[in-house]
Amino acid sequence: MLRTKQKQIEQAADLRLQSQIGEEERFGDLMRRMARENKTAVISFFVIILMALAAALAPLLTPYEENGMDLLHRLSAPSAEHLLGTDEGGRDVLTRLLFGARVSLLIGVVPALLSLILGAVLGVIAGYRGGITDAVIMRIADVTLAFPSMLLAMVMMYALGGGILNVFLTLTLVNWANVARVVRSQTLKLKNSEFVEAARIIGVSRDRIMRRHILPNCLPTLLVLFTLNIPASILTESSLSFLGLGIQPPNASWGLMINTGRQYLYNAPWLSFAPGAAIMLTVLAFNFLGNGLLDVLDPRMQKQ
């Protein structure tokens, strides 16, 4: 009797230990853990999902067309008919905000991701190989960084011409150098750590050490860089659009909308305010999500 009871307690303790450090964590478990530890991150996650959905379903959500001009109702204030008012061509601002989200979200995420991959790979190689490889990669990075990023982007857009693919390419080539530098410095630090030496002692090859031992340890830094690069890309794109090099009117992007709205800032402030709020919301959401992911993904940060 007593023995069975004791056995039950032991089994329960075993189970608890199992669940604490159990098998591979599924995505749902990860979200649940994040929900427990960091509510803002989960809210941000859903905000991002919602925005992506809104952008994808834009034509279904609004009765107006993206470029539907209505010159009788130019610059009208927000009303029941036009929730966020209309712009200088009488186009519904909410509609353009939804369509603009397609461009702006893509321009935020894609180049950030591409520059992250490019920068991380080159940074690790430069840091770990050292010598001439390091010198070549880092001098290219230095040249990239020596130009003001806006100037570099302008020059590239002039050379390549407009269009969204060229915007991706330009923003990637503008942002990768920063990532590479940060990853390289992390690699230099990790390269001399004892666990890398321990890996070499059991015969792990150079490439595998970079892939499996150094890159995963840079992940927290990369995640932060990612969330920082997204707003930077969105803002650079808006400047490019303003200069006539990025997304061309009448197509909408948030940056473009802010810039056209500037002329009417006194009599129709909603023109700039609405896309500005959208950019801020996106940027904050990505930042919070990044922080939250940082907490749950890094095993060292987990509660024991």
Added chain:
Amino acid sequence: MNDRTLEVRNLTVAIPTDRGVVRPVNDVSLEVPAGSITGIVGESGCGKSMTARAVTGLLPYPGKVTGGTVRLCGREITGLPEKERRKLRGSEISMIFQEPMTSLNPVVKVGKQVDEAIRLHTECSREEAKGKTLAMFREVEIPEAETRYHCYPHQLSGGLRQRVMIAMAMVCRPKLLIADEPTTALDVTVEAQILKLLERLRVAGTSVLIISHNLGVIAQVCDFVYVMYAGRIVEQAATEVLFSRPAHPYTRGLFRSVNSLREGSDTLETIPGVVPNLLRLPAGCSFSLRCGQCGADCEKNMPELTETEPGHRVRCFLTGKEGTE
């Protein structure tokens, strides 16, 4: 079967610096007989770890082996290309380090890290590797191996981490395990367990080379001991011989620093001074600057390693003349 697992002959390591060439390992010869535990003792900075690293072929840049040979089970390995040497590491030679806290990748589960060692050297599936890892965990007495397999390093205690390290180093059954200060970071009870574990490995057929500055550790497990000072071996003998009849003044100094505690005297005896700067070694015996019995000859010439009794060699002019204390 060769009766010597490791045979090092006249090994010299040179590191070029701005102010000249440093030789942290100078003309070192040692051997680890099959199935034995051999020790290297000495103060910090006398070249113990450098010797070990030269044997594994992982000298920190810009260090280089400039002379001598290293034979593993009779096979010359110093001249092998890097790719060949990498194959040897982990499968034939392995090493464990002082700091179990930092020697494991913090973001990879410990079980996976041991799997990696297996999958590098043998063709096997994930499941097979996992099975072998778990068996190895049980062999090094990690309790609840299945649960620990999925732990990250920070979730384990120092002793457990050192066991994981040993499991990782031993899982491919290397012929030689080099243990560089394996217990320095651990407390005494855990130290005893780890040493017992190393003893068991020896019985299982792996020769062990222990590097330590802790004479207690050496006395407990080693069969044969080399004493190093300023990059050279100054005395070598079987453990009982060395502990009962230490001949070199440096060895005696090391023992006195321990014994004075045991006999309850108030002052802790030390060897005066520090290990000399390897760039400015004295012309004669490296130890002459700190030696209480230093004579005129010692300052001019470097003594040779000479045999005082079978298996007991000493690098000192005074041995034989003055006898034991």
